Amino acid sequence: MPKINDYIPIVGDDTIEELKILGEKLKGKVVQHINSTSVGGGVAEILNRMVPLMSELGVDTRWDLLKGGEKFFNITKKFHNALHGISIEISDDEFNFFLQVENENAKAINFYGDVIFIHDPQPIGLITRKKDFDKKWIWRCHIDVSQPQENVWQFLKKFVEMYDIAVFSVPAFAKQLSIRQVLISPSIDPLSDKNKDLPEEVIDSVFEKYKIERNKPIITQISRYDFLKDPVGVIDAFKMVRKYVNCQLILAGNTATDDPEHDKVFTAAKERAADDPDIHLLIIERSHNDIEINALQRGSDIILQKSLREGFGLTVSEALWKKKPVIAGAVGGIPLQITHKYSGILTHTVEGTAYWLKQLLNSPEYAKQLGLNGHEHVKNNFLLTRHLREYFLMFLSLYHNTDIVRL
Amino acid sequence: MPNPFHFYTRLNLTELLGRKAKNISELLEGIKAVPGSSIYYHTHRFLQQHHFLSPEPPNDFAYWVSNILQEEKIGEQLAAVDIIQFKKIHDLREKFISIIEGYLKTKHGIREAPASSEFHFMKSVTFVIPTQYVANNLAEFLDAVKKISIHSIYFHIFEARLRLEKGNNDFSNWLGNELNEAELAKKISRLDPYTQTLESLRQKIIYLAEKRLNAQNK
Numbered sequence: 001m002p003k004i005n006d007y008i009p010i011v012g013d014d015t016i017e018e019l020k021i022l023g024e025k026l027k028g029k030v031v032q033h034i035n036s037t038s039v040g041g042g043v044a045e046i047l048n049r050m051v052p053l054m055s056e057l058g059v060d061t062r063w064d065l066l067k068g069g070e071k072f073f074n075i076t077k078k079f080h081n082a083l084h085g086i087s088i089e090i091s092d093d094e095f096n097f098f099l100q101v102e103n104e105n106a107k108a109i110n111f112y113g114d115v116i117f118i119h120d121p122q123p124i125g126l127i128t129r130k131k132d133f134d135k136k137w138i139w140r141c142h143i144d145v146s147q148p149q150e151n152v153w154q155f156l157k158k159f160v161e162m163y164d165i166a167v168f169s170v171p172a173f174a175k176q177l178s179i180r181q182v183l184i185s186p187s188i189d190p191l192s193d194k195n196k197d198l199p200e201e202v203i204d205s206v207f208e209k210y211k212i213e214r215n216k217p218i219i220t221q222i223s224r225y226d227f228l229k230d231p232v233g234v235i236d237a238f239k240m241v242r243k244y245v246n247c248q249l250i251l252a253g254n255t256a257t258d259d260p261e262h263d264k265v266f267t268a269a270k271e272r273a274a275d276d277p278d279i280h281l282l283i284i285e286r287s288h289n290d291i292e293i294n295a296l297q298r299g300s301d302i303i304l305q306k307s308l309r310e311g312f313g314l315t316v317s318e319a320l321w322k323k324k325p326v327i328a329g330a331v332g333g334i335p336l337q338i339t340h341k342y343s344g345i346l347t348h349t350v351e352g353t354a355y356w357l358k359q360l361l362n363s364p365e366y367a368k369q370l371g372l373n374g375h376e377h378v379k380n381n382f383l384l385t386r387h388l389r390e391y392f393l394m395f396l397s398l399y400h401n402t403d404i405v406r407l
Numbered sequence: 408m409p410n411p412f413h414f415y416t417r418l419n420l421t422e423l424l425g426r427k428a429k430n431i432s433e434l435l436e437g438i439k440a441v442p443g444s445s446i447y448y449h450t451h452r453f454l455q456q457h458h459f460l461s462p463e464p465p466n467d468f469a470y471w472v473s474n475i476l477q478e479e480k481i482g483e484q485l486a487a488v489d490i491i492q493f494k495k496i497h498d499l500r501e502k503f504i505s506i507i508e509g510y511l512k513t514k515h516g517i518r519e520a521p522a523s524s525e526f527h528f529m530k531s532v533t534f535v536i537p538t539q540y541v542a543n544n545l546a547e548f549l550d551a552v553k554k555i556s557i558h559s560i561y562f563h564i565f566e567a568r569l570r571l572e573k574g575n576n577d578f579s580n581w582l583g584n585e586l587n588e589a590e591l592a593k594k595i596s597r598l599d600p601y602t603q604t605l606e607s608l609r610q611k612i613i614y615l616a617e618k619r620l621n622a623q624n625k
Binding site for chain 2: 339397
């Protein structure tokens with residue numbers, strides 16, 4: 001696991017020095033994260049990397065888990081889908097069972113932190129203990145709640161408004177609430193296997209493994225085979241462009257065994273590709289996932305993320321970090337990562353995607369500038385160090401009530 | 408002995424106000440109602456997040472009106488608001504209000520933003536922290552300006568002038584009042600920081616200070 005000083009060559013002394021100053025100001029405070037799983041999923045991935053760095057910076061940070069059985073997690077999965085706007089029936093019994101498990105956990109968990117940092121809806125009900133201690137409570141929402149199923153949101157809102165702060169990843173997820181709402185985007189770790197620099201031989205070997213010759217421009221979309229990532233639309237856009245420019249397409253996703261739609265979407269993409277030798281549909285094994293994805297991105301000329309819906313869409317930052325020009329759907333958190341025509345291209349349709357692909361393939365200097373601007377934007381706004389800084393500032397803001405705070 | 412200049416830097420935390428606009432009338436209502444720190448945020452966000460770009464993208468209001476509502480004429484008018492002319496957030500807010508009100512008087516029918524492309528009002532909480540750099544004279548000032556982070560330059564040039572409403576940037580205030588360098592102070596306050604990157608702004612301040620220092624040493 002990297003140490004905080006390992007980030008100095010990437011973000012500079014100043015940024016790390018600022019984190020150390022903030023860590024010093026928070027000395028003595030204990031931050032207690034609570035979520036529902038220690039492995040798998042974005043929240044656990046972020047916490048696994050952040051908790052050791054926060055502690056190294058002098059902020060005593062610990063992590064506890066909520067306990068719940070299969071029935072409980074089936075109910076919270078329904079909450080999750082309903083918050084994403086999918087119409088789903090949740091019975092009174094299920095709401096009551098959820099409350100019962102929250103109560104059991106609220107009694108069993110030792111709330112030792114000065115700041116209790118609750119992630120996502122599963123442990124949201126622990127806030128009922130707020131009245132028993134003098135502590136600060138934060139609810140961190142990692143999911144898209146812009147168009148939730150109303151009854152589920154209203155049920156959860158009663159808890160949300162008991163917190164001191166609610167944290168959202170994207171402005172569009174903000175709600176009319178009686179409490180403070182903070183915007184903190186997720187981040188990529190520049191030192192992880194998915195993002196670190198790779199020697200040219202490693203990149204070459206991955207392309208050789210998948211039998212892709214780098215003899216003409218390569219357009220790549222990295223995403224699991226999911227209708228919302230629109231792989232068929234990507235193939236259609238590619239075919240429009242290839243009439244005029246000689247190029248090839250890579251679609252690469254991992255083996256999502258837990259997604260029942262995966263096979264259906266992969267088959268649809270395969271049918272649309274129709275054995276075209278310039279379209280490479282890859283399935284990357286999970287064990288090789290990170291390095292191979294990294295190599296494919298680095299070996300490409302243009303990266304697409306033509307999503308129809310996105311929680312945040314961090315693959316865009318991953319590609320921009322590698323200085324690649326990115327064309328992406330203007331959904332979820334993608335417009336935060338790309339300012340149209342400055343640090344990438346935002347599109348809404350297959351035709352728009354084809355149009356911009358053609359433009360960038362024919363204007364490589366402009367495409368290169370977009371990638372360079374995008375890299376700077378990610379460096380300033382979407383690296384793990386920015387994420388740590390904003391968490392520290394938010395903790396400090398719990399103890400100050402003004403818009404300008406002199407530390 | 409002049410009072411020394413202490414260099415500070417600033418860090419921001421963004422807050423969501425939970426208020427959104429889906430057309431220009433709602434944008435106007437929002438601009439009238441939000442706190443001053445929100446007007447400051449939406450006129451300086453691009454500068455903070457894209458400080459390496461020149462020319463700068465415009466303020467958030469102009470960007471949204473031009474790119475989302477596709478109302479290019481008023482978008483251009485909003486982009487052209489010359490922020491450097493304003494010494495108070497209140498006056499800057501009034502300027503945006505008068506442009507939009509003027510536009511609405513002549514306009515029949517207004518455009519709605521596509522779903523999920525509404526304007527979301529935000530504000531920032533600023534944390535001011537001291538740096539290790541202190542200057543007692545022009546030579547030390549020059550030396551520090553070469554070393555401080557661009558965030559420190561940002562704080563003393565932008566936040567001091569408009570957010571803290573000191574009327575002028577901190578560098579010019581100190582050079583003029585403590586070192587009696589009225590001419591140099593004037594030259595620095597005449598630089599338009601909104602039309603260049605922070606790095607090129609730093610280079611210009613260094614150039615002006617070096618020139619003055621060389622003249623003193625002759």
